[in-house]
Amino acid sequence: MSHLKERKEKTCLNCQTEIIGRYCHVCGQENLEPKETVWHLVQHFFNDITHFDGKFFATLKYLLKKPGFLSLEYMRGRRMAYLNPVRMYVFTSAIFFIVLFSMSRPEKMARVMKEDQEETQKTTHSLADLRTDSARLQKKLAAADEEDKDDYRESLEKRNIEIAGIKKKYGDTAKQIFSNKGLDSILAAAYGDSLSRSNLSFVQSKKFRKAIRTYSKASAASATTENFNFLGVDIDYNTVGEYDSAEKTLPDSLRDGWLRRFIVRHGTVVKQEFEENQQLFTEHLLENIFHSFPKILWISLPIFALIMNILYYRHKQYYYVNHGIFAIHVYCATFIQLFLYMMLYALRNATTAQWLHIVIDLANFAIFLWMLIYLYKAMRGFYGQGRGKTFLKYFFICSLMFVINLVLLSTFLLISVFSV
Incomplete structure (x- = not known):
């Protein structure tokens, strides 16, 4: 019931019916004064x-x-x-x-996600760190079940190749600090040495092949290209044509499958649209998801x-x-x-x-x-x-x-x- 004052006239303002009581029995409108305040x-x-x-x-x-x-x-x-x-x-x-x-404002969440990503990308390794990790993986491999041994074996082999590459180039007491991309470059050099010696046995692991593919494509892309992540895939190209050219330089075994190729091509288009602004893209994406x-x-x-x-x-x-x-x-x-x-x-x-x-x-x-x-x-x-x-x-x-x-x-x- 409304708090407005009831009209003295007993005629409905809506349908002009004679009213008995407070409400019109024809249209149901309450018989109130039409003047209202805010x-x-x-x-x-x-x-x-x-x-x-x-x-x-x-x-x-x-x-x-x-x-x-x-x-x-x-x-x-x-x-x-x-x-x-x-x-x-x-x-x-x-x-x-x-x-x-x-x-949950998208712009705030996008900023936090960008800061976390930048912090992750700053991860660096020394030769001592790699040796410590190699020893850890060796212990994990020894204690692992049969179904987990292959993963630990692949990771250990990849670490040992990185250690061997650093020792070969910088010596056994190297003090340099290496980023993830730097370690990938060492794997790429090992890949080239393996091809020259026709020894392909150690390059068959998934982790090794993924690292080589990532480094090879990053090297083929423009040096000024900023990292752009799309559906968990790093987009390292300025144009779709640049990506296609990089694909052609790789052997068939290292080229992307149809799904990854579709994601990278669309991600490259999105990257061009947002002018390589990862945070702006993330804001739009989060806003769409929230709604x-x-x-x-x-x-x-x-x-x-x-x-x-x-x-x-x-x-x-x-x-x-x-x-x-x-x-x-x-x-x-x-x-x-x-x-x-x-x-x-x-x-x-x-x-x-x-x-x-x-x-x-x-x-x-x-x-x-x-x-x-x-x-x-x-x-x-x-x-x-x-x-x-x-x-x-x-x-x-x-x-x-x-x-x-x-x-x-x-x-x-x-x-x-x-x-x-």
């Missing part, structure tokens, strides 16, 4: 979305404290006392994603309801719509719980009081545990099956939805990457 507009906004006159908080209480209760009430036709499920979903998801996007989350959940919701329909197909009193309402309530509860978790996390970062950190950590742990068992409790409350059957179905639906959401996320990730 505050009334604000009140209308919140009332229309959430029914803050009591419905929202009553719905919220039952949603969090009694999983499955609201879905059961809706199925029984008791709906006026609670907020409409669809409206609840729209409101809770909107608030959740607004907070999520504001707390894909609501779509993923919107797609997965009816799939979730369909799976519940299949799991409870013997219960003829439940229709697909009932499972859909149940899914909406579960998703709404998840949004609210994650919202609370994020708010507590933000409060923890904003304060330095150790006792408050402990309290917040305990509260977040409690929320996490409740999120884990919420679906199980909701299934028990709504469908009323025994604990054993409910737990098996709970485990199955969680596993299956994890795979489905992972597939959807991967699909939208690829769409985001190739649409940047």
